[in-house]
Amino acid sequence: MTKPLRIALAGLGTVGGGVVKLLDTNAALIERRAGRSIEIVAISARDRTRDRGVDLSRYEWVDDATELSARDDIDAVVELIGGADGPALTLARTTLARGKAFVTANKAMVAHHGLELAAAAEQANTALKYEAAVAGGIPVIKGLREGAAANVIGHVYGILNGTCNYILTTMEKEGRDFAEVLGEAQALGYAEADPSFDIDGVDAAHKLSILSTLAFGTEIDFASVAITGIRHVIAADIAEAAAMGFRVRLVGFAEESRKGLFQRVHPCLVPLDHPLAHVSGSLNAVVAEGNFVGRLFFEGRGAGEGPTASAVVADLIDIARGEYGPAFAMPVTSLARPGAAAAGERRGRVYLRFTVADRPGVLAEITAAMRDAGVSIGSMIQRGAQGDGHVLLAFVTHVCPERAVGDALDRLEGSQSIVGKPMLMHILDV
């Protein structure tokens, strides 16, 4: 009989508890699939007394997670502590330095320190695995690293944050405004008490930077992701987008071309015939477009106890099987250094929404600015005076340089007719 894979768990929040439950519930099947059993030897977390709904007394409790990496009776450490730095990073470094496999769900740490850790894993000839860090239970790391490996990938993009998608699709269904739906999502536990990592797009950007590396063979470049969150999307934007044949989604989008690597997280208008338009609630989805395979679309649950545990244990099964290799599909030294492409060079259609005073000449002022900047209008909706006496103007442009749209908005800066900041969203035309 082959020896068990002996693991340690550091961090016993929702996901850690899920990993324990999964390894219990599916033990027999996992042993058949992995060719050996996966056994938890030791665990570590901040609070020993908290009830996690699973029997943890079977495992040795270790107060200092770092000790786990030093033990000879542990083959792999699973890090579910979180945070880009601090104890998680220390544990990753010490575990890999000791030549033990390391599995993590920590997108922030991988986005910030992934290259260093991958190099350490290569040096020690061990595994660094992070399927759970992107899109929860969807095997998209594997899908890019292996499934689409034969392809030059042109774009990779998707709905990478379930909290934002829940908020946007609830706003869409119920016609309600952002703040109200966010509050409700917090009450239901779908959004964090401090939701900024999610709703400001940082979490999606962490994930996008990881996907880019796998898709394009470039070094992780989180710093160059342009990030816009969903705070400024109003119910009317979603309604007008719908009237013009679109749905609003927070999309992380990355593209590599001769101009360099372009990465952006932003609320987008997605045409109804695009599969991302049909991703609703807290689901995640990722699209990769390869030069031979065409469009691949993956959808599933992007967070939560079960899906995340599923991804963590899939990584452990790969390790138990001995089926693993370089964390980012190729040795770190083979990754290219990306040059960041400027957004202004890009061309596309955009949605522009203005809230304006209800008086003569406003439409002329705005359309003149667009004309002078070289922005041509594809469709336009004007909604008469709202409750507050303001009028809403929504445009979808024809394809034009992004720079021209910026120019049009600059020309309108300081206009006496425009109330508040105009809303700009790009159209996902891929």
Next chain:
Amino acid sequence: MTKPLRIALAGLGTVGGGVVKLLDTNAALIERRAGRSIEIVAISARDRTRDRGVDLSRYEWVDDATELSARDDIDAVVELIGGADGPALTLARTTLARGKAFVTANKAMVAHHGLELAAAAEQANTALKYEAAVAGGIPVIKGLREGAAANVIGHVYGILNGTCNYILTTMEKEGRDFAEVLGEAQALGYAEADPSFDIDGVDAAHKLSILSTLAFGTEIDFASVAITGIRHVIAADIAEAAAMGFRVRLVGFAEESRKGLFQRVHPCLVPLDHPLAHVSGSLNAVVAEGNFVGRLFFEGRGAGEGPTASAVVADLIDIARGEYGPAFAMPVTSLARPGAAAAGERRGRVYLRFTVADRPGVLAEITAAMRDAGVSIGSMIQRGAQGDGHVLLAFVTHVCPERAVGDALDRLEGSQSIVGKPMLMHILDV
């Protein structure tokens, strides 16, 4: 520098040509990703003179494909000949017996001889890979074997035949009848001259039996797949289904429960809120439902030169990386022997369509038979006399045992009012 992976290609049809093109076009990236180059050493096909649009003079031509397996300068053989038996099977056996890796896109051979071949690969400690055999470019073999490996899978199902999906969605869009759309698909090269493997569901059944094995850890059991094709779907079925909130898709569906393994390929009514309802044209899609991950949905191009080549080369990259293991996720001896579950035991909703003579009492006759069999009606549409003077009656039942529906149809056998065979389709309620 690591040695190249030296391969031979047997069969140079559309997919074989695609593999050559892909390895040419993406050579540099593949070498970075695989850690070494993948080099074609020798090729074999029936017709040496045919122009395949790629330069084949660089490779050694071998007339008898079986010779490829004996050569010391070849590490892996790619079989693209096709056919469950014959030269493809001989090549598989001799290649694996020689301890060389074997990659195939041949679903018929894997469905019929997969266990024998997997056992041979295990014995020789080499790879048997077949990603291209199911759903073309979508990495669904990998998705089940590895990505969802931590889960007990309850169901696996999907749209596994692009030709049928093209025909059904074209009928849906254009309101045209089966024979007409099939003829056009043949003219366009989307359907074979002899389309029976596709439209009668055999191709989808081959693929389904392979997915079942990966999902449930049971031996391949192609023989017990119940198969109904799409020949008898008429435009009116698609229209009435749409009127009741469904789309018609050919679905391969497999489920494992205490009652055993249930596998069926059949045209289904898919509710509009199910992702399979939005899979159109020649796309393929697969859904797996795991006890921790929930629903995973994969969509992409299921056939054709580029997607199939993408899957073949992904397998080669796994081999070049040394990241492979048992073909069906576990050793063949660990697979359980499935007991086939009887359809009659199942419960579900069904769609029933009758073409009837336009005379009094017909509706009473049919509804009485349904009542007497214990089939309760959820919704019903009657369309007045068609051009041929017949009336169309379409029902969707409430949930009932499949046996009861069979009973109702038995009671109506020989009715003087019913014209032709009634149409029965199940509702995909998962």
